[in-house]
Amino acid sequence: MSSIPRFDLREFTGGGDAARREFASGLVAGLKRYGFIVVSGHGVPQALMEDAYRASAAFFALPEAEKRRHAGALRGYTPFGIEHARQSDKPDLKEFWQIGHEPAPGLTVEHPNTWPEHPAEFRATFTALFDALFDAGGSLLSAIALDFGLEEEFFDARIAGGQSLLRLLHYPPVPEGTDPGCVRAAAHEDINLITLLIAANGAGLELLDRDGRWLPVEAGREDIIVDTGDMMARITGGVLPATTHRVVNPAGPNVSRYSMPFFVQPRSEVLLEPLPGCRSDAEPITAGEYLNQRLKEIGLPAA
Ligand SMILES: O=C(O)CCC(=O)C(=O)O
Ligand SMILES: [Fe+2]
Numbered sequence: 001m002s003s004i005p006r007f008d009l010r011e012f013t014g015g016g017d018a019a020r021r022e023f024a025s026g027l028v029a030g031l032k033r034y035g036f037i038v039v040s041g042h043g044v045p046q047a048l049m050e051d052a053y054r055a056s057a058a059f060f061a062l063p064e065a066e067k068r069r070h071a072g073a074l075r076g077y078t079p080f081g082i083e084h085a086r087q088s089d090k091p092d093l094k095e096f097w098q099i100g101h102e103p104a105p106g107l108t109v110e111h112p113n114t115w116p117e118h119p120a121e122f123r124a125t126f127t128a129l130f131d132a133l134f135d136a137g138g139s140l141l142s143a144i145a146l147d148f149g150l151e152e153e154f155f156d157a158r159i160a161g162g163q164s165l166l167r168l169l170h171y172p173p174v175p176e177g178t179d180p181g182c183v184r185a186a187a188h189e190d191i192n193l194i195t196l197l198i199a200a201n202g203a204g205l206e207l208l209d210r211d212g213r214w215l216p217v218e219a220g221r222e223d224i225i226v227d228t229g230d231m232m233a234r235i236t237g238g239v240l241p242a243t244t245h246r247v248v249n250p251a252g253p254n255v256s257r258y259s260m261p262f263f264v265q266p267r268s269e270v271l272l273e274p275l276p277g278c279r280s281d282a283e284p285i286t287a288g289e290y291l292n293q294r295l296k297e298i299g300l301p302a303a
Pocket of ligand 1: 167169185190197199205245246247258259260261
Protein backbone atom coordinates (compact mmCIF):
# COMPACT_ATOMS: atom_id res chain seq x y z
CA MET A 1 0.00 0.00 0.00
CA SER A 2 2.76 2.38 -0.76
CA SER A 3 2.24 5.44 -2.90
CA ILE A 4 5.95 5.94 -3.52
CA PRO A 5 6.35 7.47 -7.01
CA ARG A 6 7.66 5.37 -9.91
CA PHE A 7 9.80 6.65 -12.75
CA ASP A 8 11.25 5.24 -15.96
CA LEU A 9 14.89 6.33 -16.16
CA ARG A 10 14.77 6.04 -19.97
CA GLU A 11 12.76 9.29 -19.97
CA PHE A 12 16.02 10.89 -18.87
CA THR A 13 18.69 8.77 -20.53
CA GLY A 14 16.90 8.61 -23.89
CA GLY A 15 14.29 11.37 -23.81
CA GLY A 16 14.09 14.80 -25.44
CA ASP A 17 14.71 18.03 -23.59
CA ALA A 18 11.20 18.40 -22.16
CA ALA A 19 10.98 14.76 -21.05
CA ARG A 20 14.35 15.00 -19.36
CA ARG A 21 13.37 18.13 -17.43
CA GLU A 22 10.06 16.58 -16.45
CA PHE A 23 11.85 13.46 -15.20
CA ALA A 24 14.31 15.57 -13.21
CA SER A 25 11.64 17.67 -11.53
CA GLY A 26 9.47 14.63 -10.76
CA LEU A 27 12.44 12.80 -9.29
CA VAL A 28 13.40 15.70 -7.05
CA ALA A 29 9.77 16.26 -5.98
CA GLY A 30 9.43 12.54 -5.13
CA LEU A 31 12.64 12.54 -3.13
CA LYS A 32 11.53 15.67 -1.25
CA ARG A 33 8.12 14.23 -0.45
CA TYR A 34 9.09 10.64 0.42
CA GLY A 35 12.88 10.36 0.36
CA PHE A 36 12.32 7.16 -1.64
CA ILE A 37 11.26 6.54 -5.24
CA VAL A 38 11.17 3.47 -7.48
CA VAL A 39 12.82 3.36 -10.94
CA SER A 40 12.41 1.07 -13.90
CA GLY A 41 14.31 1.41 -17.18
CA HIS A 42 17.52 1.79 -15.18
CA GLY A 43 19.69 -0.21 -17.60
CA VAL A 44 20.70 -2.92 -15.10
CA PRO A 45 19.83 -6.14 -16.97
CA GLN A 46 17.33 -8.38 -15.19
CA ALA A 47 19.52 -11.44 -15.93
CA LEU A 48 22.44 -9.74 -14.16
CA MET A 49 20.25 -9.04 -11.13
CA GLU A 50 19.23 -12.71 -11.03
CA ASP A 51 22.87 -13.86 -11.42
CA ALA A 52 23.79 -11.53 -8.57
CA TYR A 53 21.10 -12.96 -6.24
CA ARG A 54 22.39 -16.46 -7.07
CA ALA A 55 26.07 -15.62 -6.51
CA SER A 56 25.24 -13.80 -3.29
CA ALA A 57 23.25 -16.74 -1.88
CA ALA A 58 26.04 -19.14 -2.89
CA PHE A 59 28.64 -17.04 -1.10
CA PHE A 60 26.67 -16.65 2.13
CA ALA A 61 26.02 -20.42 2.19
CA LEU A 62 29.80 -21.04 2.59
CA PRO A 63 31.16 -22.11 5.99
CA GLU A 64 31.60 -19.20 8.40
CA ALA A 65 35.38 -19.78 8.65
CA GLU A 66 35.79 -19.41 4.90
CA LYS A 67 33.76 -16.18 4.81
CA ARG A 68 35.76 -14.78 7.73
CA ARG A 69 39.01 -15.14 5.77
CA HIS A 70 37.92 -11.92 4.05
CA ALA A 71 36.78 -10.03 7.18
CA GLY A 72 38.33 -7.03 8.92
CA ALA A 73 38.17 -4.24 6.33
CA LEU A 74 35.40 -2.14 4.82
CA ARG A 75 35.67 -4.10 1.56
CA GLY A 76 35.04 -7.82 1.83
CA TYR A 77 33.04 -9.64 4.49
CA THR A 78 31.37 -8.24 7.62
CA PRO A 79 30.08 -11.04 9.88
CA PHE A 80 26.64 -11.28 11.49
CA GLY A 81 26.13 -9.07 14.53
CA ILE A 82 28.74 -6.35 13.82
CA GLU A 83 26.95 -3.33 12.34
CA HIS A 84 24.45 -1.41 14.41
CA ALA A 85 22.48 1.72 13.59
CA ARG A 86 23.98 4.77 15.26
CA GLN A 87 20.83 5.35 17.30
CA SER A 88 20.92 1.71 18.53
CA ASP A 89 23.32 -0.24 20.73
CA LYS A 90 21.89 -3.57 19.54
CA PRO A 91 23.44 -5.17 16.45
CA ASP A 92 21.47 -5.64 13.25
CA LEU A 93 20.64 -9.24 12.27
CA LYS A 94 22.66 -9.31 9.05
CA GLU A 95 25.96 -10.25 7.41
CA PHE A 96 27.29 -8.59 4.26
CA TRP A 97 30.01 -8.25 1.64
CA GLN A 98 31.13 -4.91 0.20
CA ILE A 99 32.71 -4.05 -3.14
CA GLY A 100 34.21 -0.77 -4.34
CA HIS A 101 35.42 0.44 -7.74
CA GLU A 102 37.76 -1.85 -9.62
CA PRO A 103 40.69 -0.01 -11.23
CA ALA A 104 40.26 0.55 -14.96
CA PRO A 105 42.39 2.20 -17.66
CA GLY A 106 42.50 5.90 -16.76
CA LEU A 107 40.76 5.32 -13.41
CA THR A 108 42.72 5.10 -10.18
CA VAL A 109 40.78 3.84 -7.17
CA GLU A 110 41.24 4.70 -3.53
CA HIS A 111 41.19 1.14 -2.14
CA PRO A 112 41.60 -2.31 -3.67
CA ASN A 113 38.82 -4.89 -3.51
CA THR A 114 39.15 -8.35 -2.05
CA TRP A 115 37.39 -11.28 -3.73
CA PRO A 116 36.31 -14.73 -2.49
CA GLU A 117 37.52 -17.86 -4.28
CA HIS A 118 33.93 -19.19 -4.40
CA PRO A 119 31.61 -18.98 -6.16
CA ALA A 120 33.76 -18.77 -9.31
CA GLU A 121 31.51 -16.24 -11.05
CA PHE A 122 31.36 -13.87 -8.03
CA ARG A 123 33.94 -11.34 -9.22
CA ALA A 124 32.71 -11.05 -12.82
CA THR A 125 29.07 -10.82 -11.72
CA PHE A 126 29.59 -8.12 -9.13
CA THR A 127 32.06 -6.10 -11.18
CA ALA A 128 29.39 -5.95 -13.91
CA LEU A 129 26.65 -5.11 -11.38
CA PHE A 130 28.79 -2.40 -9.78
CA ASP A 131 29.41 -0.77 -13.16
CA ALA A 132 25.75 -0.92 -14.20
CA LEU A 133 24.57 0.55 -10.88
CA PHE A 134 27.26 3.23 -11.02
CA ASP A 135 26.03 4.29 -14.47
CA ALA A 136 22.41 4.41 -13.31
CA GLY A 137 23.46 6.33 -10.18
CA GLY A 138 25.37 8.81 -12.35
CA SER A 139 22.25 9.41 -14.47
CA LEU A 140 20.12 9.99 -11.37
CA LEU A 141 22.66 12.47 -10.01
CA SER A 142 22.73 14.23 -13.41
CA ALA A 143 18.95 14.59 -13.21
CA ILE A 144 19.22 16.01 -9.70
CA ALA A 145 21.94 18.43 -10.88
CA LEU A 146 19.74 19.51 -13.80
CA ASP A 147 16.80 20.24 -11.51
CA PHE A 148 19.05 22.22 -9.17
CA GLY A 149 20.20 24.38 -12.10
CA LEU A 150 23.72 22.92 -12.15
CA GLU A 151 25.75 21.47 -15.00
CA GLU A 152 24.48 17.95 -15.58
CA GLU A 153 28.07 16.72 -15.22
CA PHE A 154 28.40 18.35 -11.79
CA PHE A 155 28.72 15.07 -9.86
CA ASP A 156 30.64 13.05 -12.50
CA ALA A 157 34.24 13.92 -11.54
CA ARG A 158 33.27 13.99 -7.87
CA ILE A 159 32.12 10.36 -7.84
CA ALA A 160 34.51 8.86 -10.46
CA GLY A 161 36.78 6.35 -8.70
CA GLY A 162 35.33 7.45 -5.34
CA GLN A 163 34.06 5.60 -2.30
CA SER A 164 30.90 4.12 -3.82
CA LEU A 165 30.10 0.72 -2.32
CA LEU A 166 27.99 -2.19 -3.46
CA ARG A 167 26.75 -4.11 -0.41
CA LEU A 168 25.43 -7.67 -0.69
CA LEU A 169 23.24 -8.27 2.30
CA HIS A 170 22.07 -11.50 3.82
CA TYR A 171 19.59 -11.51 6.67
CA PRO A 172 19.53 -15.15 7.83
CA PRO A 173 16.46 -16.68 9.47
CA VAL A 174 16.17 -14.91 12.83
CA PRO A 175 18.04 -17.23 15.25
CA GLU A 176 16.11 -18.73 18.13
CA GLY A 177 16.68 -16.84 21.38
CA THR A 178 17.45 -13.53 19.61
CA ASP A 179 17.08 -10.48 21.84
CA PRO A 180 13.57 -9.26 20.99
CA GLY A 181 15.02 -5.74 20.65
CA CYS A 182 17.15 -6.80 17.66
CA VAL A 183 15.87 -6.26 14.13
CA ARG A 184 17.26 -7.06 10.69
CA ALA A 185 18.19 -3.39 10.22
CA ALA A 186 17.29 -0.83 12.89
CA ALA A 187 15.96 2.56 11.82
CA HIS A 188 18.72 4.57 10.13
CA GLU A 189 19.57 7.04 7.41
CA ASP A 190 22.11 6.11 4.72
CA ILE A 191 25.43 8.00 4.87
CA ASN A 192 25.96 8.60 1.15
CA LEU A 193 24.58 10.84 -1.66
CA ILE A 194 22.02 8.41 -3.05
CA THR A 195 21.37 4.68 -2.67
CA LEU A 196 20.17 2.38 -5.45
CA LEU A 197 18.63 -0.67 -3.84
CA ILE A 198 17.92 -4.05 -5.40
CA ALA A 199 15.57 -5.54 -2.84
CA ALA A 200 12.78 -7.52 -4.42
CA ASN A 201 13.80 -10.68 -2.57
CA GLY A 202 11.55 -10.75 0.49
CA ALA A 203 9.51 -8.12 2.26
CA GLY A 204 10.55 -6.13 5.29
CA LEU A 205 11.85 -2.75 4.10
CA GLU A 206 9.90 0.16 5.57
CA LEU A 207 10.36 3.92 5.34
CA LEU A 208 9.30 6.56 7.79
CA ASP A 209 7.19 8.98 5.80
CA ARG A 210 7.07 12.70 6.42
CA ASP A 211 3.91 12.19 8.51
CA GLY A 212 5.72 9.84 10.89
CA ARG A 213 4.16 6.59 9.62
CA TRP A 214 6.13 3.47 8.67
CA LEU A 215 5.30 2.55 5.06
CA PRO A 216 6.27 -0.81 3.56
CA VAL A 217 8.35 -0.24 0.40
CA GLU A 218 7.16 -2.49 -2.38
CA ALA A 219 8.96 -2.83 -5.67
CA GLY A 220 8.77 -5.22 -8.60
CA ARG A 221 11.44 -7.81 -9.28
CA GLU A 222 13.00 -5.61 -11.99
CA ASP A 223 12.78 -2.32 -10.11
CA ILE A 224 15.41 -0.38 -8.25
CA ILE A 225 14.50 1.60 -5.16
CA VAL A 226 16.30 4.93 -4.79
CA ASP A 227 16.76 6.99 -1.64
CA THR A 228 18.80 9.98 -0.56
CA GLY A 229 21.43 9.78 2.16
CA ASP A 230 22.90 12.20 4.67
CA MET A 231 25.61 13.51 2.32
CA MET A 232 22.89 14.66 -0.09
CA ALA A 233 20.91 16.19 2.78
CA ARG A 234 24.07 18.03 3.84
CA ILE A 235 25.01 19.49 0.44
CA THR A 236 21.42 20.54 -0.29
CA GLY A 237 20.95 22.12 3.13
CA GLY A 238 18.12 19.66 3.82
CA VAL A 239 16.23 20.39 0.58
CA LEU A 240 16.65 16.67 -0.18
CA PRO A 241 16.41 15.12 3.29
CA ALA A 242 17.70 11.65 4.08
CA THR A 243 14.83 9.31 4.80
CA THR A 244 14.77 7.07 7.84
CA HIS A 245 14.23 3.41 6.96
CA ARG A 246 14.50 -0.04 8.54
CA VAL A 247 14.16 -3.72 7.77
CA VAL A 248 11.76 -5.50 10.10
CA ASN A 249 11.90 -9.18 11.13
CA PRO A 250 9.75 -11.58 9.11
CA ALA A 251 6.09 -11.68 10.07
CA GLY A 252 5.56 -14.90 8.08
CA PRO A 253 7.98 -17.80 7.47
CA ASN A 254 11.37 -17.27 9.13
CA VAL A 255 13.48 -17.38 5.95
CA SER A 256 16.58 -15.59 4.65
CA ARG A 257 16.28 -12.20 2.97
CA TYR A 258 18.82 -10.95 0.39
CA SER A 259 19.20 -7.38 -0.85
CA MET A 260 21.87 -5.34 -2.64
CA PRO A 261 22.13 -1.65 -1.86
CA PHE A 262 24.58 0.47 -3.88
CA PHE A 263 25.79 3.54 -2.00
CA VAL A 264 26.95 6.35 -4.30
CA GLN A 265 29.71 8.24 -2.53
CA PRO A 266 32.15 10.92 -3.68
CA ARG A 267 35.92 10.74 -3.76
CA SER A 268 37.44 11.24 -0.28
CA GLU A 269 38.85 14.69 -1.00
CA VAL A 270 35.53 16.16 -2.21
CA LEU A 271 34.29 18.84 0.15
CA LEU A 272 30.71 18.38 1.37
CA GLU A 273 29.67 22.01 1.03
CA PRO A 274 26.33 23.48 0.01
CA LEU A 275 25.54 23.21 -3.71
CA PRO A 276 25.35 26.55 -5.52
CA GLY A 277 22.00 28.02 -4.52
CA CYS A 278 21.66 25.92 -1.33
CA ARG A 279 22.32 27.18 2.19
CA SER A 280 23.53 25.23 5.19
CA ASP A 281 24.92 26.00 8.63
CA ALA A 282 26.90 22.73 8.70
CA GLU A 283 30.68 23.12 8.62
CA PRO A 284 32.21 21.95 5.32
CA ILE A 285 33.94 18.59 5.77
CA THR A 286 35.57 16.25 3.28
CA ALA A 287 33.52 13.26 2.16
CA GLY A 288 36.31 10.95 3.40
CA GLU A 289 36.34 12.44 6.89
CA TYR A 290 32.56 12.43 7.11
CA LEU A 291 32.35 8.82 5.93
CA ASN A 292 34.91 7.65 8.47
CA GLN A 293 33.15 9.43 11.35
CA ARG A 294 29.90 7.75 10.39
CA LEU A 295 31.43 4.30 9.82
CA LYS A 296 32.95 4.43 13.30
CA GLU A 297 29.53 5.23 14.79
CA ILE A 298 28.04 2.08 13.28
CA GLY A 299 30.91 -0.24 14.25
CA LEU A 300 32.59 -0.58 10.82
CA PRO A 301 36.28 -0.18 9.84
CA ALA A 302 37.44 3.09 8.24
CA ALA A 303 37.31 3.54 4.49
O1 LIG B 1 17.97 -4.59 2.95
C1 LIG B 1 17.38 -3.57 2.60
O2 LIG B 1 16.37 -3.61 1.91
C2 LIG B 1 17.87 -2.21 3.06
C3 LIG B 1 19.28 -2.19 3.52
C4 LIG B 1 19.71 -0.86 4.05
O3 LIG B 1 18.91 0.00 4.32
C5 LIG B 1 21.15 -0.55 4.22
O4 LIG B 1 21.98 -1.49 4.17
O5 LIG B 1 21.47 0.62 4.40
FE1 LIG C 1 19.84 1.89 4.48
